[in-house]
Amino acid sequence: MTMQIDVKNLSLQFGNYYALKDVSFQLSDNKIYGLIGRNGAGKTSLLSILASFREPTNGTLKINGEVPFENAKIMQQVNFIFNKDNQDETEKLERILGDVQRYRPNFDMEYANYLVKKFNLPVDKPIRKLSKGMQSAVNAVIGLASRTPITIFDEVYNGMDAPTREIFYQELLEDQSEHPRIIILSTHLVSEMDYLFDEVLILNKGQLVLHEDYETVVTKGASITGASEAVDAFTQSMNILNTKQLGNTKSVMVYGELSDANRKLAHQNGLEVGPISLQDLFIHLTEGEE
C-alpha cells in the first residue's frame, strides 16, 4: 500500500514566532525522503505534526485524504521514531520489542532479532543502562522492524558511532527496497546521508525552500570556475548561490537548469563546470543574511 501525505499551507506558531510558515508539499511514493535544515529550522516541529503529536496553528495535513489527528486508523500507519528520554526505562530489549510487536501489525520479530545482533545490542540490560548510541540503535531497530507504511526517523543516528550509522544506513536501504514504504529521515549529516535520499526537502527558518528529486538537485547545481571576467559574463543571468575569488580566478556556485549548449559554451570560454554536492547547496541555501 502506498500512502499519500498532503501538507497544505501549514504553519506552527509559538506566540509571535513561526516555527513553520506556510509549508506545502506532497509525498506520494514509497521513497526515502531527506528532510534537512539547520538547528531550529523546524524539522522536529514538522515531523511531530506529520505524526499527529501536535496540531498545526494553520493549514492542513491529510494522510490518504483524512485528517490524522486523533484518527486511530491513520495513526496506525505512521511511526515517529525520535530520541526519547529513556532514563526511567527499566524494561529490557526483549520485552520492549514484544510490546511493539503487539501494536505494530507489520512488525517482524525475526528481522528485529537480526538487527539486534547486527547492532550488537545487549538484550539482558534495562534500556536506561544502555549507552546513548545503543539507545539510538534500539530506536532504529524498532523503526525498521515495525515496517510501518509511513516511518519517520528524527535524527535517529544521534550518538551512534560511524560504523553503527553505516549499519543503520545499509539496513535502511535494503529493507526499504524489499518492503517499500514512505521513510522520512531528518538530518543535518547531509554529506554522509545524501546517497540515501530519493527526494530532498530543505527547511530554512520554518519555510520550505526546496523539494526536489535528489538526482535533479545534483544535476541542477554546478560550480563554474575560471578567469573572473569570463565567469562573470557566463553567470550574469544565473541564480548564484556563492562566489569564491582567488586572485584572478573565480568560482561561482549556480543553481538552475544548465543546458548542454550552455555547458558547451562554458568549455569554449575556458571555464570549468563541476558538480556541487547537496551539502554545498544546503549550506548556501540556508545561509543567514546576518
Ligand SMILES: Nc1ncnc2c1ncn2[C@@H]1O[C@H](COP(=O)(O)OP(=O)(O)OP(=O)(O)O)[C@@H](O)[C@H]1O
Ligand atoms: N514549545 C515551544 N515553544 C516555543 N518555541 C518552540 C517550541 N518548540 C520549538 N520551538 C522553536 O521552534 C523552532 C523550531 O524548532 P524545531 O525543534 O522544530 O527545530 P529543528 O529543525 O528540529 O532543530 P534541531 O536540528 O536543532 O533539532 C526553534 O526555534 C524552537 O526554539
